[in-house]
Amino acid sequence: xxxxxxxxxxxxxxxxxxxxxxxxxxxxxxxxxxxxxxxxxxxxxxxxxxxxxxxxxxxxxxxxxxxxxxxxxxxxxxxxxxxxxxxxxxxxxxxxxxxxxxxxxxxxxxxxxxxxxxxxxxxxxxxxxxxxxxxxxxxxxxxxxxxxxxxxxxxxxxxxxxxxxxxxxxxxxxxxxxxxxxxxxxxxxxxxxxxxxxxxxxxxxxxxxxxxxxxxxxxxxxxxxxxxxxxxxxxxxxxxxxxxxxxxxxxxxxxxxxxxxxxxxxxxxxxxxxxxxxxxxxxxxxxxxxxxxxxxxxxxxxxxxxxxxxxxxxxxxxxxxxxxxxxxxxxxxxxxxxxxxxxxxxxxxxxxxxxxxxxxxxxxxxxxxxxxxxxxxxxxxxxxxxxxxxxxxxxxxxxxxxxxxxxxxxxxxxxxxxxxxxxxxxxxxxxxxxxxxxxxxxxxxxxxxxxxxxxxxxxxxxxxxxxxxxxxxxxxxxxxxxxxxxxxxxxxxxxxxx
Amino acid sequence: xxxxxxxxxxxxxxxxxxxxxxxxxxxxxxxxxxxxxxxxxxxxxxxxxxxxxxxxxxxxxxxxxxxxxxxxxxxxxxxxxxxxxxxxxxxxxxxxxxxxxxxxxxxxxxxxxxxxxxxxxxxxx
Numbered sequence: 001x002x003x004x005x006x007x008x009x010x011x012x013x014x015x016x017x018x019x020x021x022x023x024x025x026x027x028x029x030x031x032x033x034x035x036x037x038x039x040x041x042x043x044x045x046x047x048x049x050x051x052x053x054x055x056x057x058x059x060x061x062x063x064x065x066x067x068x069x070x071x072x073x074x075x076x077x078x079x080x081x082x083x084x085x086x087x088x089x090x091x092x093x094x095x096x097x098x099x100x101x102x103x104x105x106x107x108x109x110x111x112x113x114x115x116x117x118x119x120x121x122x123x124x125x126x127x128x129x130x131x132x133x134x135x136x137x138x139x140x141x142x143x144x145x146x147x148x149x150x151x152x153x154x155x156x157x158x159x160x161x162x163x164x165x166x167x168x169x170x171x172x173x174x175x176x177x178x179x180x181x182x183x184x185x186x187x188x189x190x191x192x193x194x195x196x197x198x199x200x201x202x203x204x205x206x207x208x209x210x211x212x213x214x215x216x217x218x219x220x221x222x223x224x225x226x227x228x229x230x231x232x233x234x235x236x237x238x239x240x241x242x243x244x245x246x247x248x249x250x251x252x253x254x255x256x257x258x259x260x261x262x263x264x265x266x267x268x269x270x271x272x273x274x275x276x277x278x279x280x281x282x283x284x285x286x287x288x289x290x291x292x293x294x295x296x297x298x299x300x301x302x303x304x305x306x307x308x309x310x311x312x313x314x315x316x317x318x319x320x321x322x323x324x325x326x327x328x329x330x331x332x333x334x335x336x337x338x339x340x341x342x343x344x345x346x347x348x349x350x351x352x353x354x355x356x357x358x359x360x361x362x363x364x365x366x367x368x369x370x371x372x373x374x375x376x377x378x379x380x381x382x383x384x385x386x387x388x389x390x391x392x393x394x395x396x397x398x399x400x401x402x403x404x405x406x407x408x409x410x411x412x413x414x415x416x417x418x419x420x421x422x423x424x425x426x427x428x429x430x431x432x433x434x435x436x437x438x439x440x441x442x443x444x445x446x447x448x449x450x451x452x453x454x455x456x457x458x459x460x461x462x463x464x465x466x467x468x469x470x471x472x473x474x475x476x477x478x479x480x481x482x483x484x485x486x487x488x489x490x491x492x493x494x495x496x497x498x
Numbered sequence: 499x500x501x502x503x504x505x506x507x508x509x510x511x512x513x514x515x516x517x518x519x520x521x522x523x524x525x526x527x528x529x530x531x532x533x534x535x536x537x538x539x540x541x542x543x544x545x546x547x548x549x550x551x552x553x554x555x556x557x558x559x560x561x562x563x564x565x566x567x568x569x570x571x572x573x574x575x576x577x578x579x580x581x582x583x584x585x586x587x588x589x590x591x592x593x594x595x596x597x598x599x600x601x602x603x604x605x606x607x608x609x610x611x612x613x614x615x616x617x618x619x620x621x622x623x
Binding site for chain 1: 532534535557561582583
């Protein structure tokens with residue numbers, strides 16, 4: 001059914017703000033410019049700058065309508081999980097809006113920001129305690145920046161002992177940022193295969209170890225949603241040849257409160273505050289990727305850090321000795337620090353342990369409840385993510401992508417698809433710790449129904465037509481990638497160019 | 499026409515004289531889905547068997563294309579850069595990736611022939 005307006009019920013079409021331009025309209029009534037002589041000379045702009053003219057109510061409606069098109073964690077279950085965003089407790093938001101935190105400036109005199117420094121110091125204490133590691137760098141601006149921070153410390157430690165080894169081992173199932181980080185720092189990346197059951201191939205790893213290995217970058221729990229059982233053996237073997245063990249701590253949310261990375265032999269690990277400690281992410285807020293370090297790497301931790309001085313808290317701002325210099329202006333994402341510490345303090349150690357346990361329980365509930373209709377990529381139990389391959393859809397003509405599109409019609413955002421690459425047609429579902437059993441049951445019921453329908457005769461056509469109920473039907477992803485239109489231009493100009 | 503040989507990473511090779519033409523197999527393009535981007539090596543680049551030589555990106559994933567043999571890149575198929583869809587349309591023909599001067603022809607014997615590759619792919623499906 002099409003409507004005159006293009007709206008569907010109360011789901012409204014919304015044109016770009018430039019397409020709503022009514023010349024002469026304005027939200028503010030500015031006084032006429034006083035007669036002054038321009039001093040811009042030849043750089044004076046002579047053409048129109050092209051700002052759209054709209055009144056205040058038009059602007060308010062425009063942005064309200066756009067915000068309503070956004071599917072959000074506050075609107076429903078989000079199977080992409082904590083990688084994108086998990087529930088942001090409102091207490092975090094209350095704490096961060098206190099003027100003593102919200103109105104800070106990083107160049108304020110130290111004496112006026114003692115509370116903020118105490119908070120940073122306390123956050124550092126919590127991160128070190130939860131991981132068992134003796135040192136931490138708080139400034140990295142995101143997970144990948146944290147990887148860079150950890151690996152640059154490893155490079156500095158190698159340089160300090162005059163060691164020229166350059167090889168970094170990365171498992172096949174690693175986050176794509178791991179090999180990218182190692183390559184960006186001039187290391188040579190070598191890939192280690194995965195075993196049939198989704199773990200690092202220990203024999204293949206050991207075969208690659210030698211005096212040329214600078215270290216390994218390993219995610220645990222890994223991207224197949226499994227705990228690397230051999231992690232201690234791997235750490236010992238890497239240490240034995242003089243290499244370092246970088247752990248990608250993206251999935252720390254599955255083990256926080258239960259496992260201390262220091263006990264696994266980790267030398268450096270970043271922690272994504274949004275994944276484990278519930279800070280906003282993506283459009284909702286900047287990332288923060290603190291990195292914890294072992295004793296061996298502690299001398300290389302980049303500045304700045306908080307110390308207990310004679311007159312209260314103080315900041316070390318300049319690198320001395322072997323320490324790596326500054327990786328970021330100022331001291332890190334203060335707003336995220338406040339939220340993360342609020343989360344830690346409101347949960348306590350036992351609450352964090354409960355959160356990671358619930359995350360793992362929720363994922364296993366999904367894995368167990370779907371495993372008779374969708375084929376698990378690896379036998380369970382899993383950690384905080386349930387991973388399926390597409391072998392159950394074989395012969396139906398329905399693909400992982402089609403299932404994802406059909407989920408949209410059912411009111412669910414799709415899960416992670418086609419990743420990890422080692423699993424054919426991968427469907428990776430992370431419910432997080434926040435979903436109730438009722439919410440999980442509804443999701444499971446929906447998925448079971450979709451798979452049942454996918455196996456019926458004629459399903460291929462039906463599923464290829466999905467989504468039917470979204471503001472736009474299936475988008476041409478291939479054309480968007482092959483011929484991206486990166487800039488809006490007024491239709492008149494666009495026609496003139498053709 | 500010279501015999502085709504294959505790698506387990508789904509590259510095909512055709513040796514004529516001491517120049518090998520390299521591309522990705524029909525199975526590979528089918529698994530990748532719509533190819534949207536191809537990155538080719540520089541002419542003159544020395545490549546090693548099993549090491550990265552090119553990149554192919556689809557709507558699903560980005561993958562490395564490995565050099566099937568040791569040698570030096572002598573020519574690349576610039577048509578792919580402008581029209582990556584060619585990889586889906588004619589993977590075994592017009593969509594060859596690069597040509598290379600082969601350093602050690604004996605390495606060819608270690609690759610799969612058509613029957614062995616077909617059997618290998620059948621095992622994957």
